[in-house]
Amino acid sequence: MEEQSVGPFANPIEHGFANHDELVAKVKSIAGYQPLFEQAFGAGNTTIELIAKAIASFQRTLLSGNSAYDQFGIGGNEMALSANAQNGFRVFVGKGQCLRCHFGFNFTDERFHNLGVDWDNDHIDVGRYGVTKNPKDLGAFKTPTLREVARTAPYMHDGRFATLRQVVDFYDQGGIPNPHIDPVIKPLNLTDL
Ligand code: HEC
Incomplete structure (x- = not known):
């Protein structure tokens, strides 16, 4: 996850930084990030490893489940989806x-x-x-x-x-x-x- 989170920065068809050093320099130049990095990781340098950790840690908090669709389809709660959404589901399947x-x-x-x-x-x-x-x-x-x-x-x-x-x-x-x-x-x- 850490590797994936910083890979796109140096990809010419994604964020397009020439390399990760350029990315680190950019992050360092944004004043608002410094106190946040210190708070999360202690005083020290902003490094590519810590940027990777920050992004991956955020991504690990994104959990997707128990949506209205899950309650309807898996949970069997017919009220979870509106009539309109149920029509859409019928088209989908x-x-x-x-x-x-x-x-x-x-x-x-x-x-x-x-x-x-x-x-x-x-x-x-x-x-x-x-x-x-x-x-x-x-x-x-x-x-x-x-x-x-x-x-x-x-x-x-x-x-x-x-x-x-x-x-x-x-x-x-x-x-x-x-x-x-x-x-x-x-x-x-x-x-x-
Ligand atoms: C033959 C396989 C196939 C079928 C059938 C198909 N999809 Fe897709 N769907 C894909 C692929 C592959 C992409 C990504 C295409 C791309 O970016 O070039 C995609 C992309 C999407 C996206 C965009 C998601 C995003 O994050 O960008 C949505 C929304 C979507 N499909 C919904 C549907 C719906 C609704 C239907 C039925 C009407 C459908 N798909 C039928 C394969 C399929």
Whole structure:
């Protein structure tokens, strides 16, 4: 967790610091952090190890469970979801076919799929292919969890959608057609419901 929490800082397509020294210098230059670092870790230098520890410790406090959906689905409490939400759930498991990829406690099959995100612009992110070099993986990204999803806008790997409605519209139109799109992704005609 510590390693993962600082990795993205020095990744050119994420935070884009040249290296972790540059990140440490940046954190040191923000006056508000100094007393907080001292309070948490005692007096001493702000180091990459402590920044990693701070972020990972925060992440360990993020627990997601016992949501309205869990109370409804696992707890069997029919009152936990509004009629509207229950309609949405029926689409999710039915016509929407969302469950084909978003299933289990974290709503993910932990696999990689091409939905066509990015294939409408001129610099396609090759996604999983970058790791496997398998043409099957061109433009494929890992199915993300849907836990807490209402709080984690923007959506998709390039952050193109600001709202969940836009995500649903994207699926409704069948993603963005391209030679490698996952065969499950097809126009849904949800408005006919
Ligand atoms: C073929 C597998 C597949 C199906 C079917 C599918 N998804 Fe996804 N979903 C993914 C993948 C992969 C991504 C990430 C795509 C990307 O970033 O390029 C994703 C992203 C999302 C996101 C954005 C999450 C985030 O944090 O950015 C939401 C919300 C979502 N899906 C909801 C749905 C809904 C609702 C349905 C049904 C209408 C659905 N998905 C059907 C695989 C699927």
